[in-house]
Amino acid sequence: MGAAGYPPERHLLSDLGIEAESIAESDTVARIRATPHIVAADGGVRAGVLATLVDLVGGSEAIRAARPDRMVTADLTLQMVRPAVGPFVEARGRVVRRGRTTLVIEAGVFDVSGEGSQATADAGDAPPAAWATMTFAIHAGNQSKASGDEGPRLPARWSFTGAGLEGPVVDALSLSETGAGGGEVSMPVREYLLNSFGAVQGGVMALLGEVAALRAFEGAGGPGGAVVTDLQVAYLATGRVGPIVSRTRVLGTCGDGPGTGGSRWNAVVELFDEGDGGRLATVINVGAVSPGPPAEGPA
Amino acid sequence: MGDVIRTDGVDPGRNVGEYFRLQRWEIPPVNGGLSELAGRAPVDDHQRGAGGGLRTGGLLTSVDSIGGMLAGLSVQPQWIVTTSMMATVTRLSHRGPLRLHARVLRRGRNAVVTGLDVVDEGNRDLPVASVTMTSAVLDPGNMQHHFDRPIRSAMPPPSPNPQGIEEFFGIEAGAGAVTHLDLADHLRNPWGILHGGAVATLADVAACRAVAADRAGGGNGSGDGTADGDGRGRGGAGGLAAGDMVIHYLRPSRVGPVEARCKVIGGQDGRTLVRVAVHDVGADHRLVDLASVAVVEV
Numbered sequence: 312m313g314a315a316g317y318p319p320e321r322h323l324l325s326d327l328g329i330e331a332e333s334i335a336e337s338d339t340v341a342r343i344r345a346t347p348h349i350v351a352a353d354g355g356v357r358a359g360v361l362a363t364l365v366d367l368v369g370g371s372e373a374i375r376a377a378r379p380d381r382m383v384t385a386d387l388t389l390q391m392v393r394p395a396v397g398p399f400v401e402a403r404g405r406v407v408r409r410g411r412t413t414l415v416i417e418a419g420v421f422d423v424s425g426e427g428s429q430a431t432a433d434a435g436d437a438p439p440a441a442w443a444t445m446t447f448a449i450h451a452g453n454q455s456k457a458s459g460d461e462g463p464r465l466p467a468r469w470s471f472t473g474a475g476l477e478g479p480v481v482d483a484l485s486l487s488e489t490g491a492g493g494g495e496v497s498m499p500v501r502e503y504l505l506n507s508f509g510a511v512q513g514g515v516m517a518l519l520g521e522v523a524a525l526r527a528f529e530g531a532g533g534p535g536g537a538v539v540t541d542l543q544v545a546y547l548a549t550g551r552v553g554p555i556v557s558r559t560r561v562l563g564t565c566g567d568g569p570g571t572g573g574s575r576w577n578a579v580v581e582l583f584d585e586g587d588g589g590r591l592a593t594v595i596n597v598g599a600v601s602p603g604p605p606a607e608g609p610a
Numbered sequence: 611m612g613d614v615i616r617t618d619g620v621d622p623g624r625n626v627g628e629y630f631r632l633q634r635w636e637i638p639p640v641n642g643g644l645s646e647l648a649g650r651a652p653v654d655d656h657q658r659g660a661g662g663g664l665r666t667g668g669l670l671t672s673v674d675s676i677g678g679m680l681a682g683l684s685v686q687p688q689w690i691v692t693t694s695m696m697a698t699v700t701r702l703s704h705r706g707p708l709r710l711h712a713r714v715l716r717r718g719r720n721a722v723v724t725g726l727d728v729v730d731e732g733n734r735d736l737p738v739a740s741v742t743m744t745s746a747v748l749d750p751g752n753m754q755h756h757f758d759r760p761i762r763s764a765m766p767p768p769s770p771n772p773q774g775i776e777e778f779f780g781i782e783a784g785a786g787a788v789t790h791l792d793l794a795d796h797l798r799n800p801w802g803i804l805h806g807g808a809v810a811t812l813a814d815v816a817a818c819r820a821v822a823a824d825r826a827g828g829g830n831g832s833g834d835g836t837a838d839g840d841g842r843g844r845g846g847a848g849g850l851a852a853g854d855m856v857i858h859y860l861r862p863s864r865v866g867p868v869e870a871r872c873k874v875i876g877g878q879d880g881r882t883l884v885r886v887a888v889h890d891v892g893a894d895h896r897l898v899d900l901a902s903v904a905v906v907e908v
Contacts, residue, residue, distance in 0.1 A: 390883050392875055392882075438876045444902070541698070543856065545742045547723055591715065
């Protein structure tokens with residue numbers, strides 16, 4: 312997290328160009344430019360990228376709040392209320408509860424007009440595009456590997472500057488299809504995707520879940536162009552060895568009334584670390600909307 | 611000699627479980643793994659919401675009962691308390707009965723994660739909800755749970771005097787986007803704190819009322835308007851139903867009354883997201899739960 316050489320020069324966080332700032336002891340903001348490489352079919356930044364952004368905000372606050380203990384993300388939820396179209400998208404987080412073994416953080420995601428704290432101030436109390444929560448598990452007495460011997464401390468402001476994405480962010484995951492029915496994808500574990508603890512970054516797992524769900528929707532007969540709006544991510548174990556492979560169940564549509572439009576999809580994506588004995592690493596509940604009438608999902 | 615709660619296969623929060631007529635049975639491990647737990651609940655008419663099926667708060671009450679029990683069984687002689695629930699609701703209209711199936715996804719030293727699937731057994735097992743729950747492992751101290759294994763309990767009979775969900779949970783409308791719950795003894799779990807399902811039901815009712823109030827007040831997000839009608843009874847705040855829900859159980863509610871304070875975050879296409887902060891008024895108004903509820907038009 313911008314300390315002790317993390318992330319390396321070639322890293323997804325660097326290519327996303329995220330910059331972050333601590334604006335108070337318990338408040339952090341992080342921004343990203345809404346480039347064409349990271350947007351979904353509705354023109355807003357993809358849910359998996361927003362999950363990466365809020366995980367970074369939450370992680371930064373958790374490091375400060377849990378200091379000198381080590382912490383890992385236990386769960387993350389992201390619920391979108393409209394597309395986050397930018398030109399910059401900013402996540403603002405705050406600690407809700409610091410317990411002995413867990414830390415709960417909430418974050419809002421906002422469109423802002425430019426970079427820097429002035430843009431944040433200008434945005435004022437504009438309604439958020441998404442709302443997120445995270446739980447971090449605190450491991451007492453373990454200091455962050457990223458922080459060396461100094462304890463986990465962060466600068467007040469930092470940025471990840473890389474060469475930038477050369478294409479759609481999903482291409483950066485180097486995914487391959489592993490099943491004929493869609494929704495079963497495989498992702499190699501590379502340094503490019505790791506967090507400071509040497510495991511696949513939590514936001515990357517969320518992005519992988521987003522992609523797997525969308526492919527499963529299409530595989531189940533749904534129209535293309537669906538957009539993921541909701542992610543509920545439970546991190547059960549770290550993905551360290553790889554490849555990370557997905558297994559997806561499409562649950563079908565939600566609601567029968569006019570408000571739901573019959574075009575809302577849900578799926579459950581399980582991510583396994585195949586190289587680690589096939590251990591279940593992450594479970595993600597995914598909600599999405601599709602632009603046209605849906606096909607009936609499997610019962 | 612500690613207090614021994616002999617549960618004989620019935621959820622320690624038996625009042626809540628009996629209200630929803632929850633049947634339970636344990637599925638013993640096949641290859642040395644952990645037991646799984648299943649449940650079945652009818653969808654009685656007085657528990658249906660505006661979506662036509664079991665009100666989401668009620669659904670999550672049964673989920674909490676089954677998931678919490680399984681998590682507790684997996685760490686005995688220790689026991690657990692639910693710390694978070696992430697629920698994706700796929701269908702709001704149910705024929706019933708609903709069947710629940712819970713399995714342990716991860717059992718750690720400090721926490722247990724359980725995954726639950728709910729299907730509409732009366733309608734071709736169509737998926738109703740998928741839920742992930744996290745529970746913190748606690749030292750039970752003097753309080754010990756003894757169970758006859760495998761767990762097996764019959765479905766309680768219908769009540770001759772059925773109460774609506776809001777009446778059973780003691781939920782009453784407050785001003786604008788505030789909704790109250792009276793912390794009655796039958797809503798407490800063995801730790802003496804408010805049952806997680808009661809929190810889910812309060813969040814459900816409060817969020818629907820907040821959206822109705824927000825619309826009545828011009829949609830400024832404050833919920834300063836007045837909820838359409840009394841916001842109570844079979845349909846809740848008319849034409850609105852709670853769908854996906856995330857709850858973080860931050861601190862125990864012991865004193866009461868409990869108050870849900872809502873903020874409408876925004877939405878589109880008939881789906882509105884509401885932040886629900888639950889405070890224990892009798893404990894210096896401290897924040898005890900934080901939830902988000904997706905309210906949909908039905």
